[in-house]
Amino acid sequence: MKMIDQKGRIFGVINILDLFLILLLIGALIFAGIKFTQGDEVVSGPRTQKEVTYVLYNSAEHPFVVDQIKKGDVLRNKDNNAKIGEVVSIKKQPGKVAVTTADGRMVMSDVPEKYSVYITVKTKASVSGETAVGEDGSALLTGSKVSVKGPKYLIETLISEVNLGDK
Incomplete structure (x- = not known):
């Protein structure tokens, strides 16, 4: 055959x-x-555990919320209550938001009686190359929305900066 x-x-x-x-x-x-x-997940090298800091930003928050944020507060993820880190510092400035003018331009405008707040947080993260994953399992990426709750407050923020500690 x-x-x-x-x-x-x-x-x-x-x-x-x-x-x-x-x-x-x-x-x-x-x-x-x-x-x-x-x-x-694409791993670009070995993962190491290290302490990293990142900055959470909110552009226009009420003063009674901002005044509750204290150095040393433990922040948790609003959705799953997982720890995301500890507050290292708080910087507040006059509140600002982007508005459209009558001629179509975008400008930053002050918001009376509100604050822009920058909250620096330290956390233990799993780092691989230029990427980090925080204690709660979420990626620490600039621009990510993060809903955090502290001991006496709840605030919607964006990650504005991530410092992996090697700069």
């Missing part, structure tokens, strides 16, 4: 093109299975 007959079938059972397509489909399924079960 020939391995490939005149109709192009292997041992007279399956066509070569059909076998190729089946193998290609099996390979794609294996690749997809590996891709979806192993997560998306």
